[in-house]
Amino acid sequence: MLVPVIIATLHYIAVFLLVGAVFAQMYLLKLPPSADAVRGIARADIVFGIGAVAILISGFGNAAHAKGMAYYFHNGAFHLALTLFIVSALLSIGPTIRYRRWKKAVDAGLPGPTEAEWKAQRKWPHIHLTLFAIIAACMAMMARGVMAGG
Template sequence: MTLEALLAYAHFLAILTMVVFLASEAALCRKEWLNAAVVERLARLDAIYGIAAVLVLATGLARTWWGIKGSAWYWTQPLLHLKLGLFLVIGLLSIAPTLRFLRWRKRLRASGALPDATEIRSTRRLVMIEAHLLAVIPLAAVFLARGFGK
């Protein structure tokens, strides 16, 4: 029982961290707010977001292996596969913004140049798509926790 509670706590904490840093990226990735300090900050925020995502996956998998319901129950649930699929899509979508933030930082450090408005807008669009897809995962989670979908 204690292990289950600690695993749930670690998973929730990782999720909240991931959401906070993704929301921060979305808030800062705007042409009117982008300056040298924000370019540097976006790269750092994205690194923390990535670490948090890895922790979300690790703690979620730990819950399926060592949680009360056990792996036999979890891995036969279609909603778990939906959650993992959405998480994978979000991860794939996050590659482009990550590479752009790193490229922006490199260019800024080399020449002082900021990204153009079109690149900022398209990057923010990807971050917002990630955020909206991320909002669907808890819906699947609450139904999964109640045994729906099988």
């Protein structure tokens, strides 16, 4: 009985970790580009990735211990949430590559991103938060049997 509670708790902690990382990115991208800001955004991006993986693993564990995977695989809201989660992951690839490239440059003493390059990244945290809000709505629908198949 304790294992499902632990898995659900880890799932919620992972969600908070991921959302916290996105808010950290939003904050850092409001600052002028600097070596410290670049290193910070790269660290926040790593936390974002760890949170995403932890959400996926704990989410499937949570589902298996809750109503069983068959319930979720027959629910359209589950499929929509999972699809949006994958879309979010795919959308994060470009920024992740960019942040790592910038960090490598500043660690080597080379110039970091220009102001325009830095500002162009500000849209990504907002896109991710929007997707996460829709995913949360899907989870609420799924828990209540909305879009459940027969």
